[in-house]
Amino acid sequence: MKENNGTLAQDTWEARDLAHIWHPTSQMKDYEELPPIVVERGKGPWLYDIHGKKYLDIISSWWCNLLGHANPEINAAVKEQIDKLEQVIFSNFSHEPAIRLAEELSRIVPKGLTKFHFNDNGSASIEVALKLAFQYHYQTGHPERQKFMCLSEGYHGETIGALSVGSIDLYAKLYKPMMMDTIHIEAPDCYRCPYGKCRDCCQCECFEHAEKAFEAHAKETAAIILEPLLQGSAGMRVYPPLYLQKMRKLCDETGVLFIADEIATGFGRTGRMFACDHAGVSPDLMTISKGLTGGYLPMAITCVTDQIYDAFYDDYNTGKAFVHGHTYSGNPLACAAGLAVQHILRTQPIFENASVNAKWLTKRMEDELLSHPNVGEVRHIGLIHAFELVADKKTKTPLDPKKRTGYQVYRKALERGLLLRPLGDVLYFNPPLNITQAELDTAVTLAKEALLDVLPK
């Protein structure tokens, strides 16, 4: 057995973990040097491990913890629901929390999205969006529209369909033979803009790649899927709203459906309720998940327009139903958590405070980090802030990925009590929206110290 290098006593929680658990997105051999951190409890943006050490969770535990750990209002809502109904079949059956959540969502999602298909994780809601788009065309006289378009560097989840419309080699390359054939459009790359423009001074010249792809393939395409304004897993790549407006127009002209994957960007992460709101654009289908339950319980929703819904609505024997469901679709506990999140966002100045703190954080990160010779850029949208490490600032040459510099900074940050997970050599903050300025200040200080541990000036 390779799970323990012998430095861990056999009866520790860490050793017991490694005896049986295969952790996600991990080379398990790395755990020989960095055993799992066994967390006992959380409060706000803080995690406390079983040894009493605390960590500032500046990544919202994989971007989902929207309003802090052990949020009193969400805790109370889940506790109240659990004594009433923990789970029920969602086909032919329903319950108050789901009905009320759907009503609340219908008031905040981009105009035109009216129907909600409940799923139990983000990737599943992507599969649903793809299948709905395909079946929509099939049932409206366009069975030839079978292909999907997506952006390079995109990420939409780990299941086979979601991987097929993703482009990050780290996740997808090996599985190519298992995947469907999709059309990849070169995505905006604002840090290394090939046109020599900047985010605030461009006309999305890079949209020509989309235009070319649509010219060649629109007629055989069911939908395009993209992460609006923020390609998260690609390294928090931020691009301008104009790109979405151009995409909406092109889709309208060609009959290609527009799927906005707002799983990472929804619920205020970009400074507006949804990233599409910055562009005043409504997609035909939209997926939401991460912040939906405040990061409490797994739930995702695929939101669609009446136009799509109506193409499935007919007598049973026409065979037009959407035959897709998951055991835990619409779980009542998850809906109760989602309702509490919506109540907090409606009644407290969460977005207002986050916006003030975001401005402050931008300046603070630029002041503290940009002077470092290996920090190429500090980029940001809403409270999400990222800095990219490069070998040469002028040429923006990346560091040698084999050196795993981002991972080394992550390890040093952990030692110092900051959970700062890397995306390659991009390090980022994506904290709960109600984090305080003092906590953000601590995070910047610790991140800078960790950076200097690995790359002294």
Ligand SMILES: *Cc1c(COP(=O)(O)O)cnc(C)c1O
């Ligand atoms: C996390 C994420 C997904 C996948 O969601 P899971 O719940 O992890 O399956 C899909 N799209 C985007 C943009 C994401 O950030």
